[in-house]
Amino acid sequence: MDDKYITKEVEQKIREYWKVNEINKFKKDGKPIFAIDTPPPTVSGFLHVGHVFSYSQADFVARYKRMKGYDVFYPFGLDNNGLPTEILVEKKNNVLSEKVGREKFIELVENSIKEYEELYINIWKTIGISVDWSHLYTTISKDVQHISQYSFIELYKMNRAYRKETPTIWCTKCKTALSQMELKDKTLKSKFVKVKFADDVIIATTRPELLPACVIIFVNPDDEKNAKLVGRKVKVPIFGQEVEIKTDKRVNPEKGTGIVMSCTFGDLTDIEWYKAYNLPLRVIIDEKANMTHPHFKDMKVRDARKAIIEELKEKNLLLEEKDIEHTVNVHERCDTEIEFLVKKQWYIKYLDLKEKLIELGNQLNWKPEYMKVRYENWVNGLQWDWSISRQRYYGIPFPVWYCKKCNEPVLAEKEDLPVNPLNDKPKKPCKNCGSTEIIPEEDVLDTWATSSLTPLINKKWSLDTEIKYDIYPMSLRPQAHDIISFWLFTTIVKCYLHTGKLPWKDVMISGHGLDATGKPMHKSVGNIVEPMPIIEKYGADALRYWASSSKLGDEALFQEKDLVTGSRIVNKLWNVAKFTSKINSDTKEVSNLLDKWILSKLNDTVKKATEMFEQYNYAGAKREIEAFFWDVTDNYMEYIKHRVYNNIESPGYVLNKVFLSIIKLFAPYMPYVTEEIYQNLYKTQENKNSIHLSDWPVFEEKTFDKKAFEDGENISRLIKYIRAWKHDNKLALNAEVKEVIIEGEINKEYLNDIKGVMKINEITLGKATLEVAETPFKVTINV
RNA sequence: GGAGGUAUAGUCUAAUGGUAGGACGUCACCUUUACACGGUGAAGACCUGGGUUCGAUUCCCUGUACCUCCACCA
DSSP: OOSSOOHHHHHHHHHHHHHHHTTTOOOOSSSOEEEBOOOOOBOSSOOOHHHHHHHHHHHHHHHHHHHTTOEEEOOEEEBOSSHHHHHHHHHHHTOOHHHHOHHHHHHHHHHHTHHHHHHHHHHHHHHTOOOOGGGEEETTSHHHHHHHHHHHHHHHHTTOEEEEEEEEEEETTTTEEEOGGGEEEEEEEEEEEEEEEETTEEEEESOGGGGGGEEEEEEOTTOGGGGGGTTOEEEOTTTOOEEEEEEOTTSOTTSTTSEEEEETTSSHHHHHHHHHHTOOOOOOBOTTSBBOSGGGTTOBHHHHHHHHHHHHHHTTOEEEEEEEEEEEEEETTTOOBEEEEEEEEEEEOOGGGHHHHHHHHHHSEEESGGGHHHHHHHHHTOOSOEEOEEOOSSSOBOSEEEETTTOOEEEOOGGGOSOOTTTOOOSSOOTTTOOOOEEEOOOEEOHHHHHTTHHHHHHTTTSTTOOOSSOOSEEEEEEEGGGIIIIIHHHHHHHHHHHSSOSEEEEEEEOOEEOTTSOBOOTTTTOOOOHHHHHHHHOHHHHHHHHHSSOTTOOEEOOHHHHHHHHHHHHHHHHHHHHHHTSOOOOOOOOOHHHHHHHHHHHHHHHHHHHHHHTTOHHHHHHHHHHHHHHIIIIIHHHHHHHHHTTOSOOHHHHHHHHHHHHHHHTTTOHHHHHHHHHHHTHHHHTOSOGGGSOOOOOOGGGOOHHHHHHHHHHHHHHHHHHHHHHHTTOOTTOOEEEEEEESOOOGGGHHHHHHHHTEEEEEESOOOEEOTTSSOEEEEEO
């Protein structure tokens, strides 16, 4: 064995070995299948160690299950069907998607992000994620387009997908409809003005430019001071339309004057009111944030606001003008304030399924369990059906045209998928009126409408190549907690609608890897830690070690010192391997009590670690394994040295057995160093190609000796006590001691070991003075 | 505003109804034939207030701080 373990060289070599020997291949060999629904990372141009954090955690489980004898189906996806990728490609090629056209742009994406995909895949491979790369998908690929469109057609046929003209959250910069999920808060400076509608009807608003769209006025039903207004009609200043004053509990009587005007549409509440009271629609803003009302000819929304404030002032209708900072919803990508427009949109109907969805959530095995509440809160809070139309150029198109004559949707035939309605034509005329004149749907599907299908994408559902093996429902969905309400939820919805089943048995919810100060890593914040330089310096095993130290669901701060700990263990493992390899291990008989002690302790560790791993508690398992490992190196190995050097009762067999188990237990976390040691020391005897295909250690009744386990702990404490005594008395650890007197019941078989380990000339049993804590012993030491 | 989570040494963390284990850092000692990316030892911590209890860091309540998700933001 080499004297030094050079991380970089070994890891590269091992990686190549795994590839050639197809260690991670889904074998379809009849063993029970463990299928993992890996999250497809968004291709946005960069990855950070936070990504490594959560993917490593899933890989610990994958590797554990493989060693437990499962045929692990571990596919991978890349999400390139979304705004981040679109922006990346636009920047890189200096084009705009809408100028290029959909089909061409998709092609451009597929071509120009190859290098990023390779970069990504290279990082995952370097980290040692044990994915079977022959099952790679990308979400904009033809196959996935096929699956996604197929899903839409199915949903349409079961009356789950419907099209309706409704108010939509709209980004006037990106010129697309958004879902609530794509919004974030932003604090902006604005004017809060009080406008006089009548002497006793004063309305405070931040959006006076919406006065022409005012359709109704509300006060709170419990608001006594404004109760007298209810039922009255007032004229809107300047614009003159008459509106009624009604009550609604959504009004906060404490805010402003307690009187609210509802305009179609200023905010989400306006939309709720519009729906609840069937209000008239007055659209005065267009898709590009231009005012369409003649009063504000050619003005942008912001300019109109200034103009109307001036006009109200002139006409003495403005009672108060206050500068405020308030939070508004903006599009998370471009920071533009959103508006509400009325558009025809496709929806998926699911409000009627709430109860069923809760029930499905209960059937799912949540790790950690408390994450389930977030799902339940989300489902209980659902108010609208799922809007799946996006007015973007880039994305998976709806497989739909509309009949020019009767407006009836004309769906694509399944055998023609995927289709692009902008270029393709339906094979059949309109079912309703027989016309062949059609208008293509221009919208694309929301990316969640596609990524919610990953379990079915993995199965290649609806394709000729559909996997016939039993991988659905899948065994495990690993994902982070921030997207429980999107990805996890939408996947349950869609997979339930398509298959009538939950998509997986277990979910494992990870936290985030944060920067050293506890902030999420963002390119814009500039706190990204890239994985490759870290791996270069400390090795992939050390980085994975960091990911293993925080328990499932918890966030972890990234601090470089944590990698020092990991690389120390790697180094230690290597050195133990060197020591172990030199010791004669011919004798298979175990007679020494300290040998029995360490074997029993190993059994105990195996039992605990396995139980924890079964519960996805990789962090707890690692702690057990690590504690045992350090006990072996700091103590057991010191205890046996005198036997090794003097060639008595060789502990080689036991040490090898213990060490082989240790590297197996560590293998899911640190796959490289454990593999390298395995190849050097144990491959031949075990006759397995890789440690990752070897068997996970099991608890052995026959080598577990409870008495030796407990006695050994006491002897170990006794030795450590003498060690500390030597230190306190300024003696070297290998200094000779004339005599040690031990008081307390002790098996004489231990005496030779104690003498040998501590270089004691004579041990006598009898009255002693120094109490050894947590043991039945007292000792007296004479130098 | 609602829901959930977290609060332990300088830092990161673990366990526990009887005052707490580990890692990094710090200090002291040791050049002991696997390892100075080493060994041995030392110093150093349970957010506030209340309750249950013989006894709470641990259980319950309250407050505070931080994090996450959701809602609101006229």
